[in-house]
Amino acid sequence: MNRELTVVDVRLTPVLVADPPLLNAQGVHQPYTPRLIVEVVTAGGATGLGETYGDTDYLELARPLAEHLVGRSVTDVNALFGLGLDVDEDRVRGALDAGGLRGVRSADKLRLSVLSAFEVACLDAQGRALGLPVHALLGGRVRDSVEYSAYLFYKWGAHPDGVRGEPDDWGAALDPAGIVAQARLLAERYGFTSFKLKGGVFPPEQEVAAVHALAEAFPGQPLRLDPNGAWSVPTSLKVAAELADVLEYLEDPTLGTPAMAEVAAGSGVPLATNMCVTTFGEIREAFLRDAVQVVLSDHHYWGGLRNTRHLAAICAAFGVGVSMHSNTHLGISLAAMTQVAATVPNLHHACDSHYPWQSEDVLTERIEFRDGRVAVSEQPGLGVELDREELARLHRRWAEDDGRLRERDDAAAMRVAEPGWRTPVMPRW
Incomplete structure (x- = not known):
């Protein structure tokens, strides 16, 4: 294994990002939405970036995955999907996804949504290390x-x-x-x-x-x-x-x-x-x-x-x-x-x-x-660079939140304006 490509650190940073009051079948977007930023750092100094949903269920699953990844090569992406990631099936089953617009959440869907950010971060790190855009790796x-x-x-x-x-x-x-x-x-x-x-x-x-x-x-x-x-x-x-x-x-x-x-x-x-x-x-x-x-x-x-x-x-x-x-x-x-x-x-x-x-x-x-x-960027990896000051600012917003905005819930956001609002039963019309 090329030791330069060995993962030596994985950083997880949940953030709250401003969102306008956009309406949908569930209700309205909250003023801030949670996202999770993933950084995969290699021994050679390459740092790959990934992003996914930042709700608590996603964050809790990302933490053990980050630990599993340390010591592995960023080229061993297939191994990510073989890692045993425990999900409380009873708690997840029947819940709606973030925003409620994908239907019923399952443990497998949750896993894949978290794995996606790590896969992208690994590909970004590979591209940066090799001097190739991600599309070349694909x-x-x-x-x-x-x-x-x-x-x-x-x-x-x-x-x-x-x-x-x-x-x-x-x-x-x-x-x-x-x-x-x-x-x-x-x-x-x-x-x-x-x-x-x-x-x-x-x-x-x-x-x-x-x-x-x-x-x-x-x-x-x-x-x-x-x-x-x-x-x-x-x-x-x-x-x-x-x-x-x-x-x-x-x-x-x-x-x-x-x-x-x-x-x-x-x-x-x-x-x-x-x-x-x-x-x-x-x-x-x-x-x-x-x-x-x-x-x-x-x-x-x-x-x-x-x-x-x-x-x-x-x-x-x-x-x-x-x-x-x-x-x-x-x-x-x-x-x-x-x-x-x-x-x-x-x-x-x-x-x-x-x-x-x-x-x-x-x-x-x-x-x-x-x-x-x-x-389509021809720069190594994804072709983007992280603004660490802005990342820190948006993370502070998440850290200072009392917990109400850490879970996206468009129906709850609608109830602020219409107290009697309930998630509509589909079909609505």
Whole structure:
């Protein structure tokens, strides 16, 4: 073993990052969201970076994994997935994932989400040590930039009175005119040419009107709508019929593979998912039933960048499209997404990214979108550098929190403004 590549230290830093009041089917984003930054340090002085969810369950699982990794080579990535990581199955089973928008959490999903940050950090460290970009470790890039889609949200102008949070200049977006104004601002600032609306917030007819308004404002540009399973099969079919001429795809209109298969069979609109296909074990039923036509991969869900490529190859074999899902994330995750997306030949849809909504980051320089695209870095590793002062500041915010913000809970955040709010029972409409 090359001792220069031996792991001598692993640093775990939970942070709280500002988040605007973005609405979804569960409620509203909290003023701060937890993330976990992973640093893997080698004997040769290379430090690789990774990022994942920062909720307590993820942090508790990351700590023993960090201990297991010390003394191993950063090239021995396969061994990560063979390490015995104990998860309290009874406590995890039935709980919702961070944000509640991936369906029911399982022990395996939790493990993979934690492993993803370590895998990325190991690949970043390898790349830095060898002087190679991560995409070269994955087989090399097939494109020199990756297209991203503007992520539109219904949004309050500010967090509720009495809730501390960071101000933003986006303003409110609660009707079709507000959504179009938000889309224009994202297009002006970042050059996006495709648009995705997070739905499941208002009755379907209001969200249909918003999509039609977008189609009128941006004729011929790809549009998507994602209600996170808030609709019944009949409602999904009705919306699909009304938007058939303007949607690139409809994302998770209803919950579960059987219901998605019904909608797919009764509609000509392609269906995308990051809810009913989030593990390899869920692929068979969904593909054999033709329940989805586009899988939105997420390296956090699937266990890292190599599994993302494996998923893309399976999709190609079945003639299923592939793109990328996004949850609230920082620049380390965006850099990782871009590196792996650059290596996937069958990536034919713009990827999602929350990054424009994040006003804070732990990098020395923010990653730029130009004409709606991110250039694929040729620098060693992920091509990004950690801002240690900013990392320390965001960690202090986490350390000083009384615990209420260390678990992402969009329903709890909504109850601050609407005390009677409960997580909606799906389907909602």
